Amino acid sequence: MLTIDAQVHAYERNHPGRPWAGVLHGPPEVTGDDMVAAMDSVGVDGALLVSPYTMYRYDASYAIGVHAAHPGRFALIKPVDPNDPAVAETIADWGTTKGAVAIRIMMQGDVSTDAADPGINRVLAAAAGQGLPVNLLCWGRLEQTRELAARHPETRLVIDHLGLRQPFEPPVPEAPFADLPQLLALAPHDNVVVKISGACTLSHEPFPYNDLWDPLRRIFDAFGFDRCMWGTDWTRAVALLTYRQGVEAFRVTDRLSDSERARLMGGTVQQVYNWTPTKS
Numbered sequence: 402m403l404t405i406d407a408q409v410h411a412y413e414r415n416h417p418g419r420p421w422a423g424v425l426h427g428p429p430e431v432t433g434d435d436m437v438a439a440m441d442s443v444g445v446d447g448a449l450l451v452s453p454y455t456m457y458r459y460d461a462s463y464a465i466g467v468h469a470a471h472p473g474r475f476a477l478i479k480p481v482d483p484n485d486p487a488v489a490e491t492i493a494d495w496g497t498t499k500g501a502v503a504i505r506i507m508m509q510g511d512v513s514t515d516a517a518d519p520g521i522n523r524v525l526a527a528a529a530g531q532g533l534p535v536n537l538l539c540w541g542r543l544e545q546t547r548e549l550a551a552r553h554p555e556t557r558l559v560i561d562h563l564g565l566r567q568p569f570e571p572p573v574p575e576a577p578f579a580d581l582p583q584l585l586a587l588a589p590h591d592n593v594v595v596k597i598s599g600a601c602t603l604s605h606e607p608f609p610y611n612d613l614w615d616p617l618r619r620i621f622d623a624f625g626f627d628r629c630m631w632g633t634d635w636t637r638a639v640a641l642l643t644y645r646q647g648v649e650a651f652r653v654t655d656r657l658s659d660s661e662r663a664r665l666m667g668g669t670v671q672q673v674y675n676w677t678p679t680k681s
Contacts (some may be wrong), residue, residue, distance in 0.1 A: 403667040404648075405678060406448035407632030408561065408598040411436045411623045412456050419463060426569040427636035430659055433467030437474055439635070443648045445475070447678020449632070449670065450475040451536070454507050459491075459630050464533035470616040473679035476502040478536055482663060483520035489527040496531035502674040504528055505536040508545070516548035529556040530559040534594070534673060543583035557673065559594045560584065562634060563620065567575040570640040577603035578616045588623035594673055595624055597665065598632030601650055602641045610647070614656040626664035627672065 414430040415421040433450075433639060440448060450468065451489035452461040461479040467521045468475050477500045481488050495501050506512065513521060528535045534557035539546045543564050550558055564584040568574060600617065604610035619627055651657070651666060671677050 403446045403671070404444060405448045405523045405667040405670040406440070407596050407630040407670050408451055409436055409633065409635045410449040410451055410453040411464065412453050413463060419457070423455045425453055425637065427639050431636050432468050432471055433475070436635070436643050437459060437471055438472070439644045443645050444548070445648060445678065446592045446667070447474050447476070449478055449502070449674065451478045451505060451516050454478060454480045458562045463577055465498065465500070472500065476676045478503045478505050480505045480507055481524060483518070483524045485489065487519075487586065488520065488524055492527040492531055492533065496533055500516040501533070502535040502676050503536055505538065505561075508537055508542045512588060514542065514545055516552065521549065522533050522552065525553040525556045527551065532618055534559050536596070538562070539564055540580070540626070543580060543587065547587050547590070547648065550587060550593050554590070554592050557592055557594065559673065560587065561596050563595060563597060565603065567602050567634070568641065573603060573605055581616055585619065585623045593624075594628045594669070595620060595632065596632050597629055599634035599638055601647050602638050608642065608646045609653050613655065618656065621661070626661050627669055629665055630669040630673065
């Protein structure tokens with residue numbers, strides 16, 4: 402079974418040559434080499450490397466460099482700006498970039514809350530034209546996302562982090578799955594896929610986080626394992642668990658069959674992003 406982490410981040414230490422725009426929760430530096438070492442330590446074959454918006458905004462040059470150094474281990478996802486009039490050209494260019502498999506919209510801040518927003522709809526149409534899934538950080542925006550899914554059935558939408566607000570550090574919110582019904586309402590739209598990424602940060606219990614499995618099973622039952630994919634959201638989760646715990650929680654549970662685990666921890670990623678990792 403290939404094991405593929407659907408969301409990791411890598412970044413270098415803040416320096417004048419590539420200054421950070423902001424500070425992401427995590428170590429001062431997690432290079433591509435560091436991320437590969439962490440993956441190797443727990444038998445993760447590959448990962449979707451999401452260029453961290455907090456540090457680099459729309460500049461994916463560091464992630465591109467990591468892919469060049471480890472071409473078989475990472476596929477690339479880049480945030481794009483729906484408020485940029487030239488965003489369609491940016492997406493077309495990204496579609497020709499070696500290792501690129503998707504784009505991402507950070508649906509927060511100055512990104513419109515209107516499902517009819519021309520910029521957001523321009524992104525979704527352009528991505529479909531390039532055959533690129535669109536990853537959405539859309540907590541608090543699930544109703545808007547439902548409307549977008551209906552407007553763009555030809556665009557594959559991937560909901561980051563279960564579509565739920567996740568903590569960056571303890572404590573875990575009292576009711577972390579309060580918005581789960583809004584996520585489940587997206588299931589009738591066949592173009593919507595859910596990243597079960599960062600899920601362990603929503604647990605009130607220690608490893609192996611047994612209180613997660615009832616709400617996760619509701620997601621699996623609604624979407625099916627062909628539309629669910631596991632990920633750690635490393636390194637955002639470092640204040641709440643180790644990388645090994647984020648991986649092993651899904652390996653040791655008896656709430657998944659072998660076939661379900663294979664789909665969730667690798668098979669669906671290969672299908673959705675048309676990418677399979679290779680080790681040199």
